[in-house]
Amino acid sequence: MPHVVTQACCGDASCVFACPVNAIHPTPDEADFGLAEMLYIDPVSCVDCGACVTACPVGAISAHDKLTDAQLPFVEVNAMFHSPQRSYPPQAPVSPVTARSSRDELRVAIVGAGPAALFAADELLKRPRVSVTVIDRLPTPHGLVRAGVAPDHPTTKTVEGLFGQIEDQDGFSYLLGVDVGVDADVSHDELLAHHHAVLYATGASQDRRLGIAGEDLAGSETATAFVAWYNGHPDHAGRTFDLSTERTVIIGNGNVALDVARILATDPDRLATTDIADHALSALRDSAVREIVLVGRRGAAHAAFTLPELVGLVQRGDIDIRVEGDDLLPSGTDAMADLKLDVLREAAYRPRRPGTRTIVFRFAASPLEIIGTDRVDGVRVCRNDLVADESGVVRAVPTADVEVLPTGVVLRSIGYRGLPVYGLPFDDVTATVPHESGRVVGRPGAYVAGWIKRGPNGFIGTNRSCAQETVDLLVADANAGMLASPIGSSRAFTDLVAARVADAIDLRGWRAIDRRERQLGRDDGRPRRKLVSREALLDAAVPEPPARGRGRRRVRR
Structure with missing residues (x-):
């Protein structure tokens, strides 16, 4: 068997579209994609080209002769999915990207900074003249990749390299340490007043209860x-x-x-x-x-x-x-x-x-x-x-x-539930925001992606196809003139946040935190030593002063 998908699979399907012979399944268009435990390479149709190895953001694919002892069981796991042999088209179908029909600026606020949020930002920034502001109440981004993936699963965390590439794109910005909602730093209406659309990717942070005594x-x-x-x-x-x-x-x-x-x-x-x-x-x-x-x-x-x-x-x-x-x-x-x-x-x-x-x-x-x-x-x-x-x-x-x-x-540990998002409808049974392909029902300009959209299922990479569906609809709505033009400018929104949150952290501040943690980790032979208090994180967000003085990193006015 030429190549094998191993335990660290994130399911983002990059390998699917890199494969020239459609040997990796299920693909995003197949019914079992959202339910699959991982992706599987067909040992019969794989041509050993290695394109999937390069495409995988978490290093989960190896040639069969380079597997470790712990990975050997995955030879059978991959082969079993394709037995009996199934019939597939020569190449996995790639969903067309909805192009913008206008050259006017499109500004989108994304609430949440986990995988669903960053994949949504990536999909949006594929279009010209789009700017994205990713907002999160925590001083650090990347959601469950940072705070949920077990520390002894370092290969899964390498998806942060992909997130870094998304953050590097023109039009991307962070506002971290900023809360959105009622009695919060910024309200939904204020976001919508300064952006054409607001996309919520707030996850499912509440645990289900047992409902028993004690x-x-x-x-x-x-x-x-x-x-x-x-x-x-x-x-x-x-x-x-x-x-x-x-x-x-x-x-x-x-x-x-x-x-x-x-x-x-x-x-x-x-x-x-x-x-x-x-x-x-x-x-x-x-x-x-x-x-x-x-x-x-x-x-x-x-x-x-x-x-x-x-x-x-x-x-x-x-x-x-x-x-x-x-x-x-x-x-x-x-x-x-x-x-x-x-x-x-x-x-x-x-x-x-x-x-x-x-x-x-x-x-x-x-x-x-x-x-x-x-x-x-x-x-x-x-x-x-x-x-x-x-x-x-x-x-x-x-x-x-x-x-x-x-x-x-x-x-x-019996599952999660989403929490209501202030200003949006909420289905208490599914614990999700009611939507049509990501467009929030009855709330023009509001969209959802990730677990708050579909419930707590899938893996890190599943959020990519989920985000793509939402963003395609958002762009189509913009093309159709369904999104109201914001009253306030991008500069006015930055000023609004700066007046309320003196310690909001931007992309430069997050990069300073990341460098500090990695440096502390290198000193001890670790990938990073996490700063865990807000005070330590805020201090690390201050770039080294080029000359005089030292001040906390604030949002630029």
């Missing part, structure tokens, strides 16, 4: 908060987590749950070469956690984690795996699910190593209650029967088989 006890936290804490998110840097208990229970078994379990089970010396926050590394060095239990209500074949993440975990020789609550027998009807079971079974049957931290997969179990008085003492769980309904859908049915798992820490 959920608010001390020691009961969200996995999202724990991830933000070890990644140095300014809102969570001052938090503490009790790691004095030998067992931690995580409710849920998606990729975020796997990340948290893996970080808790990893030797801190191994993490010391990553960009993990210093305060988290120090706490993990003192951690007493030896066992991490992942509780999932359905069976292993229906677990929420992806096969690539599972393969990456079981390849770790320093972590033991134990499986409870599932017989791991293959179904014979779903090749990918059966491969997931094979991987789990192989890991579960490995000999135990004394003293090694252990991750326990407890399938077919549901939490009933978190137990404790002042803080968590344990979690009561029941075993589930897995029953197929008339349509063949397997459902978890609680039984009377109940037990208590003693623990001092429970982390819930």
Whole structure:
């Protein structure tokens, strides 16, 4: 097999369009693109040209003879997607870019600075005479790539190189540390008064709740908060987590749950070469956690984690795996699910190593209650029967088989919800902004992209095709004269923000922060040492003075 997509796939489809023989699937026009766990190279049609290697922004593609031992399982994973052989057109269809029909200036404000926002900025800046201002309440950009990707997944973080190229384009600007909304620094109406359109890419930042007794006890936290804490998110840097208990229970078994379990089970010396926050590394060095239990209500074949993440975990020789609550027998009807079971079974049957931290997969179990008085003492769980309904859908049915798992820490990781955006409609069921292909319903000039548009699904790169759809419609609306001309100028908007937010950080300030962190990291043999307090970030945003004095970097008037 000439080339192989490996675990670090981000799914942005750059490789799809670089491939001259359409050997990489699913493509963005195929129905399963948004649901795929990764992209897959067909071993039969691949011509070994290497174009995909150059196109991949996260270094996820390798020639078959250059794979590491940990990547070897992906040979079978890639081949399995294309078996039996499917019929594809000679080249993947490329959606045409909606061109502008006017040479007038088009100014767009983008709220949010994560992948969806930056991909939207990139799509907009492909057109002439377009300027984009990316606004975020945090002093740093890149969203979940900076604050969500696990520190021991450095290849995934290399997508920041692509973001840097987007930031370098003419017409791009940042206003970081600026909040948008009611009683905030800037309102939606003020944005719209100074821009032709406002595009929201605010993600889905609220965790879903379990809805059981004891959920608010001390020691009961969200996995999202724990991830933000070890990644140095300014809102969570001052938090503490009790790691004095030998067992931690995580409710849920998606990729975020796997990340948290893996970080808790990893030797801190191994993490010391990553960009993990210093305060988290120090706490993990003192951690007493030896066992991490992942509780999932359905069976292993229906677990929420992806096969690539599972393969990456079981390849770790320093972590033991134990499986409870599932017989791991293959179904014979779903090749990918059966491969997931094979991987789990192989890991579960490995000999135990004394003293090694252990991750326990407890399938077919549901939490009933978190137990404790002042803080968590344990979690009561029941075993589930897995029953197929008339349509063949397997459902978890609680039984009377109940037990208590003693623990001092429970982390819930059962999904996310978007939060309402002030001034826009909101669907409380889907936790998204109602829209038509990205155009907000009933709000002229307002658009959405990313998780606030489609819900919390997909991967980093999935936001590219999502953003492209929204931007194409936005440009078409501009061509049709549907966007009102802004009353205020770009300069007037900069003055407005500067008058309200003295410490707003622009692109130059972000680059100064980035340089400072990377320099601090080089001194310790790490990719970067994150600055985690707003004060430290603001201080770093001040460029070295060319001559006299030193002042904080402010928005230019």
